[in-house]
Amino acid sequence: MDFLRLIEQSSFSQWVTGSSSVLAFPTILLLHTIGMGVVVGISAGIDLRILGLAPAIPLAPMERFFPMLWIGFTVNAITGVILLAADATTKATNPDFYVKMAFIALAVINQRMLRTRVFRDPFIDKKPLTPDAKVLAITSVIFWLGAITAGRLMAYVGPVSGLTK
Amino acid sequence: MNLAHIHLLLNHFPTIGFGIALGLFLVALMRNSEELKRTSLVIFFLISALAIPTYLSGNAALETLCSGPEGACPPGVSVAMIRAHEDAALPGFILMELTGFIAWLGLWQYRLISRTPRWNISAVLLLSILSFAFMARAANIGGEIRHPEIVATAQAASEGGSAPEGSGPVHAMVRGIGAYVTGHTWVWPSCETLHFVGLSMLFSVVLLVDLRILGVAKRMSFSSLYQLMPLGMLGFAMNLTTGMVFFIAAPEQYTKNPVFYWKILFVVLGAVNVLYFMLLDQPWKVGAGDDAPLTAKLVAGSAIFVWVGVLFFGHMLPFLGNAF
Numbered sequence: 001m002d003f004l005r006l007i008e009q010s011s012f013s014q015w016v017t018g019s020s021s022v023l024a025f026p027t028i029l030l031l032h033t034i035g036m037g038v039v040v041g042i043s044a045g046i047d048l049r050i051l052g053l054a055p056a057i058p059l060a061p062m063e064r065f066f067p068m069l070w071i072g073f074t075v076n077a078i079t080g081v082i083l084l085a086a087d088a089t090t091k092a093t094n095p096d097f098y099v100k101m102a103f104i105a106l107a108v109i110n111q112r113m114l115r116t117r118v119f120r121d122p123f124i125d126k127k128p129l130t131p132d133a134k135v136l137a138i139t140s141v142i143f144w145l146g147a148i149t150a151g152r153l154m155a156y157v158g159p160v161s162g163l164t165k
Numbered sequence: 166m167n168l169a170h171i172h173l174l175l176n177h178f179p180t181i182g183f184g185i186a187l188g189l190f191l192v193a194l195m196r197n198s199e200e201l202k203r204t205s206l207v208i209f210f211l212i213s214a215l216a217i218p219t220y221l222s223g224n225a226a227l228e229t230l231c232s233g234p235e236g237a238c239p240p241g242v243s244v245a246m247i248r249a250h251e252d253a254a255l256p257g258f259i260l261m262e263l264t265g266f267i268a269w270l271g272l273w274q275y276r277l278i279s280r281t282p283r284w285n286i287s288a289v290l291l292l293s294i295l296s297f298a299f300m301a302r303a304a305n306i307g308g309e310i311r312h313p314e315i316v317a318t319a320q321a322a323s324e325g326g327s328a329p330e331g332s333g334p335v336h337a338m339v340r341g342i343g344a345y346v347t348g349h350t351w352v353w354p355s356c357e358t359l360h361f362v363g364l365s366m367l368f369s370v371v372l373l374v375d376l377r378i379l380g381v382a383k384r385m386s387f388s389s390l391y392q393l394m395p396l397g398m399l400g401f402a403m404n405l406t407t408g409m410v411f412f413i414a415a416p417e418q419y420t421k422n423p424v425f426y427w428k429i430l431f432v433v434l435g436a437v438n439v440l441y442f443m444l445l446d447q448p449w450k451v452g453a454g455d456d457a458p459l460t461a462k463l464v465a466g467s468a469i470f471v472w473v474g475v476l477f478f479g480h481m482l483p484f485l486g487n488a489f
Contacts, residue, residue: 042372
């Protein structure tokens with residue numbers, strides 16, 4: 001707890017939460033939301049394609065969007081760490097935060113598995129998708145929905161600092 | 166000029182626009198002209214987009230008009246009449262948005278089957294007639310708010326022994342919905358979560374389609390990605406619905422917030438933007454491996470700009486604006 005307080009009271013954390021500059025908390029949170037749109041948006045597009053929506057889209061070139069997805073993910077990892085540091089005593093003691101982290105960990109593992117099973121398959125787009133791939137697409141959607149829900153609810157359940165709008 | 170003027174300016178568009186589109190649609194059906202049918206669908210869609218600021222500016226007009234102590238209205242203006250106008254406008258608005266959504270689906274499917282789908286014609290016809298009827302009623306009540314000559318006779322009849330206007334509790338459906346939202350703690354967070362899910366669905370389409378046009382993953386043809394577009398429209402519909410829940414629950418957070426005006430302006434721009442992909446042949450010529458023409462790239466870039474802008478203004482409502 002002392003450690004969390006130390007982080008929260010660092011001058012950087014104080015700037016994030018205390019500064020009246022729109023570049024502090026508002027912009028960091030904005031980047032976190034845009035990153036979410038990029039990560040979940042691209043993932044969802046690929047998952048739904050695997051599940052049969054828009055069957056004319058060839059799957060193989062969709063891999064080109066993965067770098068974009070990981071840029072979004074990196075932005076969110078960085079801004080997420082900042083948002084956590086700025087409000088450490090509250091967020092790190094909120095069980096919902098760990099629910100969100102668990103969903104994100106599962107979603108990332110899921111994404112790696114999808115890459116190996118679907119996109120590393122030399123017969124991609126040449127033979128029908130396996131039930132395996134469809135299951136992974138469904139779990140991917142569920143994990144991201146879980147992460148969004150848990151993330152949004154951090155402003156409402158458990159200890160809430162009133163910082164998160 | 167204030168937002169009350171905006172409402173008085175905009176409020177003629179939904180009713181008159183839908184009237185014109187409906188007339189055109191009937192002519193198109195009689196002549197069986199695909200081009201006229203498509204034109205009417207475009208008008209239905211655009212008017213339904215314009216209906217969004219029209220509805221929202223109504224609350225602003227109310228606040229400007231009735232800005233006395235505790236929201237007192239000037240003499241001759243009845244709160245009950247304004248609430249009745251609001252209650253008539255919401256169902257009309259919902260029907261209008263549904264018509265716009267279905268008309269868009271018709272335009273979308275037209276590209277795939279080269280004619281307006283039959284199911285779509287019946288659905289648009291039914292919904293647009295209902296919308297027009299409901300909106301005409303709302304417009305009629307709205308006109309009576311500040312045109313005393315129309316209600317002079319009715320007022321004369323009620324002046325006998327009725328309570329002063331605006332003094333008693335006003336029974337109003339839309340205010341009741343708002344009270345329900347603010348009175349139940351689960352509603353707001355649930356709608357926010359859905360608003361984020363809708364955002365992701367919309368972003369899914371905006372990113373995949375527009376980044377492809379801009380040159381990422383060129384092995385995909387535009388026509389294959391086009392199949393994905395209803396997902397984005399569904400995300401938008403979810404966000405319009407949940408957004409209206411927020412607005413109805415706490416209208417003054419938005420009507421007095423200039424950041425919100427920008428957000429709505431960008432939403433309308435987004436509606437105009439998407440029509441490029443529905444109507445023009447240019448993006449359709451972008452096959453697998455092709456580089457898209459410059460115009461297509463500009464439109465795709467502006468789509469990303471507009472939707473990130475909508476997100477930006479929405480996010481900044483409490484920071485640059487004064488909500489919450």
